[in-house]
Amino acid sequence: MGNPKGFMEVGRKESGYRPISERVDDYGEVEQTLNEGDRVLQASRCMDCGIPFCHWACPVGSKIPEWQDAIYKGEWKLASDILHSTNSFPEFTGRICPNPCEKSCVLAIHDEAVTIRENEASVVEKAFAEGYIQPRIPVRRTGKKVAIIGGGPAGLSAADRLNQMGHTVTVFEKDEAVGGLLRFGIPDFKLNKKVIDRRIDIFEKEGIIIKTNQYVGFDVKGAQLLKDFDAVVLAIGAMQPRDLPVEGRELKGVHFAMEFLTQQNRVNRGQKFAAKDRIDVKGKNVLVIGGGDTGSDCVGTSNRQKAKSVTQIEILPKPPVKRADENPWPYWPTTLKTSSSHSEGCDRQWSLSTKRFIGQGGTLKQVELVEVEWSKDENGGWKMNEKAGSEKIVDVDHVFLSMGFVHAIHEGIVKEIGVDTDQRGNLKIDGNYQTSVDKVFAAGDSHNGASLVVTAIQKGKEAAINVDNFLMEKE
Template identity: 65%
Template sequence: MGNPKAFMTIMRKEAGYRPVDERVYDFSEVEQTLNIEDRKLQASRCMDCGIPFCHWACPLNNKMPEWQDLAYKGKWFDAYKILSTTNDFPEFTGRICPAPCEKSCVLKLHEEPVTIRENEAAVAEQAFLQGFIKPVMPSVRTGKKVAVIGSGPAGLACANRLNHKGHSVTVFEKDEAIGGLLRFGIPDFKLHKQVIDRRLDLMQAEGVAFRTSVNVGIDISAKDLLKEYDAVCIAIGSGVPRNLNVPGRELKGVYFALEFLQMQNRIIAGETIAESAMISAKGKNVLVIGGGDTGSDCVGTSIRQKASSVTQIEILPKPPANKNPDTPWPLYPMVLKTSSSHEEGCVRRWNLDTVKFIGEDGKVTGAEIEEVEWAKDAEGRMTMTRTGKKEVIKAELVLLSMGFVNPVYEGLLQELGVELTQRKNVAIDNAYHTSVDKVFAVGDAAMGASLVVRAIASGRDAAIDIDRFLRK
């Protein structure tokens, strides 16, 4: 702890966002960066607590006090070495993680937590910028082969760790490019795809093989993979979106959020989309159903596509703005979150349930909604009642952003003989080992839809189990 009084003398300073009237005209990253000296000062605010609740709250168990002290001292490579022992991709999480570490920082008690997430991104960027991050080939190859099905954050983390342990890893991806949710689900204004490509180039140079446009179970038999590889890791995500089965769902103009976001990401990547298949918000009243991060991404993307208006509704009640007595420190606070997209112009409403969609000539023109109320029952569970108050929200484009359910490839799992739980996630018998001898599962496929940081942690930990299995 180089500066024991910094937390008292230096205030929290965030890099902030680019001006709204500038950023809404492009898909470049909205978040700015502090200069190096300011960043060092922010890192110096870490108090090196006797009990680091930031470490406790982080799904990756990052060692914040250690690497932040090194960042404060300008020892960027040493900081990166410590950070990368727990986090394979700090340049990703430093941009898109909701930072549970900051919510559990002791300084959060005074609403001045250390800017851990931004500091993390800075450490990774300085390490890349100064040329510290170079390909490191495994000293010895074990002769064991592992197939990883899916190239999202969990699959990439698992592949990266197994490769470093000397196993030969091939990652299979059904889409045309590697990255999964990182590439096709998250907008460029939050995570520029060059950041992903830079890491993939490094992994390839270190020996990881990538095979794109290969749908395992269709293009390649899953059983053949079991014969060819010593272990198979299922990292297929939990990519089936939750549907809204109400009258009018079949109308043109009602889409899942990822259909909309994936198309925009592909357009930015240079893919040509047929006009008949185009999903565009331009000139339309857009209704986003669902109040989470994916819904927020739909808001920002719609605004950049020049929507006439954007409204986001949520069936749950509006959370408190700053502190929530139901989730006290050091727990993650369930409070109102206002994203950069919300700041760009969006009407947000809560306690609204969608009753039906209304349309003309087969196209959606609006949604009928009904107000609901929430209260705790005798057992403390939240129960919903309808008020009978209804209205119609005008919308020519409706985006369903209500979360995800079962894995994408149930057929693949059945072919492998892997059992599914009642929640439609992969059944785990022992750590990340499934009910099939050589088959493991990681990330959302194993635990349900969750955060990118949790997926990376899952992939990292599963690699330990797979390595142990291969070395028996």
């Protein structure tokens, strides 16, 4: 710990966002960066507590106090090495992690947390700029071959670890580029896709084989992979969206959020869509149903497309601004979150349920909403009641269903090779990350349910360790 008084002398300083008037006209990253001097000061606020709750709260177990100290001392390479020891992609988490570490920072008990996420992004960008991050070609190969199905953060994290262990890794990805939801879900204004390409370029130099446009279960059969590889890791995500089966769901204008976000990300990559297929909300009234990250990304994308109005509704009540008594530090705070997209313009409403979509000639025109109240039933479970007489009809042209994801898609590889699923529809694994099918493992959202990038990275790491044990025990 370089400066024992840093937390008393230096206040939290965030890098902030580009001005709204500028950023809503493009898809460039909204977040800015601090200069190096300020960044070092921010790192000096870390108290190197006896028990680093930040480390406890971080799914990848980042050694946060250690690399804050390295930043403070100007040892950027060391900071980068410590970061990479637990996380293959600090450039992703440094940009888009909701930073549970900061919520658990001891400073956050009575003061403002260390800017851990921003510090992480600064370290990894400095490390790239200085050339500290170079391909690490494994010196020894085991002769074992592993197929990773799915090139999202979980699959790529597993691929990196297994490759560094000396196994020969091939990633099969159904889309035209790897990255999973980082690439085609999360908008460019949160994560510039060149950041993914930069890392993939290094992975390929390190020997990872990446095969895109390979939909396993369809283009390539799982049975064939089981013959050709010593182990298979299913990192296929949890991409089955939660639907809203109410009257009018079939109307033109009611979309899953991912149809909108994926298309805009592809347009930003230069792909062209016929006008009839393009989801263009310019001059239109948009309703986003679901108050989470995906919904917020639809808000930001709608504002960039110049929607006439953007409303986001949530069925749950408005969360408190400050932690409630039953939700104390150091746990994840269930408080109101306002994203950069929300501050660009959005009418946010809570405790609203959707009764039906109303159309004309097959096209969405209006939606009927009703206010709801939440109470506890006799078993202590939450019960939702519609408030009589609170129904209202609202004009709307496009609805984006952003109510989360239920589980992995079962059509294709899961059904083809007969992987068991649990009662929620996630891939079932044992304590060694093995599925019900011999030599088939699972990683990330596919077995864990829809979660976070940082969790997917950790699950990929853990799956890799178990695959390695499995392969090497067979020696």
